[in-house]
Amino acid sequence: MNAENVDGLYSDHHGWLYSLLQRRLGNRGDAADLAHDAFIRLLVKPRSFDSFDGARAYLSTVARGLCVDLWRRREVEQAWLDALAAQPEPFTCSAEHSAIVLQALTAVDAMLRKLPANVASAFVMGIVLEMTDQQIAAELGVSDRMVRKYMAQAMLHCMQLEARWAANAA
Structure with missing residues (x-):
């Protein structure tokens, strides 16, 4: 065409x-x-x-x-x-900084949506909610070992995302 x-x-x-x-x-x-x-x-x-x-x-x-x-x-x-509005002190950032943060958050969101549900959930629970492997395992109904596999899978995707970002920045 x-x-x-x-x-x-x-x-x-x-x-x-x-x-x-x-x-x-x-x-x-x-x-x-x-x-x-x-x-x-x-x-x-x-x-x-x-x-x-x-x-x-x-x-x-x-x-x-x-x-x-x-x-x-x-x-x-x-x-x-x-999240910005919930800051205890008035927090402002430049439009450029906001655009960079939003681009990164959107990329992470897209990456999480591509992962299997348990992998994405384990990653969010571990990184964002700071839950232990045992707590995540209990929440998802899987073994601690499976949680570590989920986290490794999610971290691999994070590393791939970071590599793409670095390649685009160069």
Whole structure:
């Protein structure tokens, strides 16, 4: 698929996709941004479609995923803002620092969502809640040894995430 094909898909489907996103999000600005992002994906990773309906099915699926990503980012952002507001002393940070923290939190959230549920739960209980292996094992109904395996698996994913971040920063 070349730029001309994407241009044709854009003219055939953009209005429909924008309307779909606007109904789903209730916000024209977000709908415009996500419609744009859907077509950018087609430029980055070209696809061909057998039919008009096939293109719409693909765009609808992409739009659904983009909405979920937007909602998750907003949940993470709200949690960050709530944590800042809960600080005993007024705490301010630069917009750049906030953006970096939100990007990191979003990446960690995405990593945790890719892990099996018990692995993600064990990691959060151990790191965030500072629970012992025995406490985590009792909570999850597994052995201490299994908790250590879960933690090792989660830490491996953290190291991979950190390596990707370091590669992107270079």
